Amino acid sequence: MSVADEWTAGPTGSAPAAAQVDVLVLGAGPAGMAAANEARAHGMSVLLLDENAAPGGQVHRAVESRTPKDEQDRDGAKLAAAFRASGTDYRPGATLWAVEPATEGGGGKVFWSEGGAARSVATQRLILCAGATERPLPIPGWTLPGVMSVGAAQIALKTAGLVPEGQVWLAGQGPLLWLYAVQALERGGRLAGIIDLSPPGGLRRALPHLGRALKAPEYLWRGLQWQRRVRRAGVAVTVARALRAEGEGRLARIVVDGVAHPADLLLLHDGVVPNTQVTRAIPGCVHGWDPVQACWRPGLDLWGNTAVAGVMVAGDSAGIGGARAAVHAGRIAALEAARALGRITTDERDARAGPLRLLRDRQLAPRLFLDAMFPPLPPAAIADEVVLCRCEEVTAGRVRQAVALGCLGANQTKAFTRAGMGPCQGRICGPAVHGVIAAARGVAGGEVDPFRTRFPTKPLTLGELAALAGPL
Amino acid sequence: MFRRTEPTDCTITWEGRTLPARTGESLAAALLAAGITAFRETPVSGSPRGPLCLMGACFDCLVEVEGAQNMQACLVPVSPGLRVAMQRGARDFVEDAA
Numbered sequence: 001m002s003v004a005d006e007w008t009a010g011p012t013g014s015a016p017a018a019a020q021v022d023v024l025v026l027g028a029g030p031a032g033m034a035a036a037n038e039a040r041a042h043g044m045s046v047l048l049l050d051e052n053a054a055p056g057g058q059v060h061r062a063v064e065s066r067t068p069k070d071e072q073d074r075d076g077a078k079l080a081a082a083f084r085a086s087g088t089d090y091r092p093g094a095t096l097w098a099v100e101p102a103t104e105g106g107g108g109k110v111f112w113s114e115g116g117a118a119r120s121v122a123t124q125r126l127i128l129c130a131g132a133t134e135r136p137l138p139i140p141g142w143t144l145p146g147v148m149s150v151g152a153a154q155i156a157l158k159t160a161g162l163v164p165e166g167q168v169w170l171a172g173q174g175p176l177l178w179l180y181a182v183q184a185l186e187r188g189g190r191l192a193g194i195i196d197l198s199p200p201g202g203l204r205r206a207l208p209h210l211g212r213a214l215k216a217p218e219y220l221w222r223g224l225q226w227q228r229r230v231r232r233a234g235v236a237v238t239v240a241r242a243l244r245a246e247g248e249g250r251l252a253r254i255v256v257d258g259v260a261h262p263a264d265l266l267l268l269h270d271g272v273v274p275n276t277q278v279t280r281a282i283p284g285c286v287h288g289w290d291p292v293q294a295c296w297r298p299g300l301d302l303w304g305n306t307a308v309a310g311v312m313v314a315g316d317s318a319g320i321g322g323a324r325a326a327v328h329a330g331r332i333a334a335l336e337a338a339r340a341l342g343r344i345t346t347d348e349r350d351a352r353a354g355p356l357r358l359l360r361d362r363q364l365a366p367r368l369f370l371d372a373m374f375p376p377l378p379p380a381a382i383a384d385e386v387v388l389c390r391c392e393e394v395t396a397g398r399v400r401q402a403v404a405l406g407c408l409g410a411n412q413t414k415a416f417t418r419a420g421m422g423p424c425q426g427r428i429c430g431p432a433v434h435g436v437i438a439a440a441r442g443v444a445g446g447e448v449d450p451f452r453t454r455f456p457t458k459p460l461t462l463g464e465l466a467a468l469a470g471p472l
Numbered sequence: 473m474f475r476r477t478e479p480t481d482c483t484i485t486w487e488g489r490t491l492p493a494r495t496g497e498s499l500a501a502a503l504l505a506a507g508i509t510a511f512r513e514t515p516v517s518g519s520p521r522g523p524l525c526l527m528g529a530c531f532d533c534l535v536e537v538e539g540a541q542n543m544q545a546c547l548v549p550v551s552p553g554l555r556v557a558m559q560r561g562a563r564d565f566v567e568d569a570a
Contacts (some may be wrong), residue, residue, distance in 0.1 A: 163477055388518075422531070
């Protein structure tokens with residue numbers, strides 16, 4: 001029985017603990033696919049786990065089954081085709097739930113669930129490419145059915161061809177909101193209007209970064225085009241300060257600065273943050289506060305190595321840089337893994353990574369401009385009655401009460417309120433709970449610890465876990 | 473709310489009702505396309521919820537699929553005839569049908 005057969009064998013197959021790979025990649029988005037392709041090019045065995053049914057991640061979701069519409073789609077399709085041909089052992093529908101870092105002289109171990117059974121494998125290098133999640137935009141009524149995120153609607157569009165129809169409103173700020181509006185209109189969708197909640201003075205704040213941003217002028221050009229196309233399509237854009245969702249059992253209307261409008265669907269967006277759910281659960285994996293993007297990111301060296309030997313991070317889960325930057329970061333991390341495993345020399349690694357760094361830097365050039373244009377909405381403005389933690393139904397007011405009682409950090413808040421302790425494990429509310437605590441204490445975000453995550457980072461059933469043991 | 477731009481090719485049942493669907497799309501997409509917004513009732517207050525993120529993060533799209541509870545509808549692909557029901561409160565301590 002080959003090593004690959006052992007992994008695919010059912011729960012009654014032989015113990016999978018003997019299986020070993022050179023590199024395990026988490027996530028089949030731009031960074032993950034690029035890392036896998038590069039690692040395979042240097043002869044390393046690669047296993048890639050991804051939760052979704054097909055490669056692409058969020059930006060290139062369902063890219064293999066869609067007709068390419070633009071340069072980004074074509075890049076994604078090319079990357080996915082190379083990935084399919086790379087010889088990577090690709091596992092779609094696989095959810096990673098634990099990482100055991102390397103021990104003295106040995107590799108690390110990774111655990112996941114796939115097809116109703118848990119599996120594990122030893123690996124020399126782990127490259128985490130977990131991408132980003134949308135920053136929550138907690139407003140009154142955002143837990144009502146019929147309120148979703150803009151990213152969710154984009155996934156429905158890309159994977160199932162669902163277009164918005166009826167009284168559909170977009171609200172919040174950031175590039176994705178405008179991109180989705182354009183994509184939805186192009187597919188024949190209809191929008192009732194866009195509620196622009198971006199803090200005033202965006203252009204004034206962003207202007208000092210214009211020179212740098214123009215190193216990759218296509219980003220700003222695309223943004224302007226999106227806004228122009230949306231306005232030309234006759235979609236009303238309302239600049240507003242306060243927004244609430246209302247309805248009995250489901251969304252019925254939105255109230256914008258005191259004015260009510262009928263609503264079937266409200267799509268919220270306030271930018272994206274790195275997905276650090278797995279790295280935060282690894283003991284010793286240091287994270288730092290990014291005051292510009294107002295988020296935590298893992299501490300990395302120039303190659304994507306974390307503080308934990310053998311564990312690497314690439315792409316947006318290391319800090320938001322977008323899909324094009326993520327591809328280069330994935331390749332750079334794989335080159336470093338190839339060096340660490342003796343497949344290439346340090347000189348070879350440096351020579352190959354040099355041009356990739358230049359390409360990546362160019363793609364990162366507009367970030368400061370964009371970050372200054374769309375700073376996250378202030379957590380201090382979230383009303384006390386608004387639910388922050390959707391799973392445990394904990395309001396901003398209760399979190400502020402906990403702070404008043406002397407609760408200094410997000411982990412203490414768990415004990416006081418259960419915020420962040422539901423099934424999503426703080427994936428959604430994390431940035432909001434953290435921001436509300438920092439604002440209530442009057443300190444910078446870096447002064448407040450983030451939610452500590454623990455393995456298993458995704459729920460698994462006892463049945464799945466039992467399959468890991470194999471035959472006794 | 474949403475309109476389909478691609479044809480359906482099968483049906484699934486939701487709470488005993490037959491809904492059109494497309495093989496391979498996510499269960500959450502099929503329900504949304506049929507106008508279903510409330511997928512579950514929360515364990516804390518019993519209030520109705522529907523999907524927020526559709527990417528496996530929010531756990532607000534939990535449903536019961538073929539008797540297996542707490543399934544993320546956004547991560548379950550549609551297959552013809554799939555029987556799906558609302559997830560009401562926390563899952564029961566029963567033998568998993570899956």
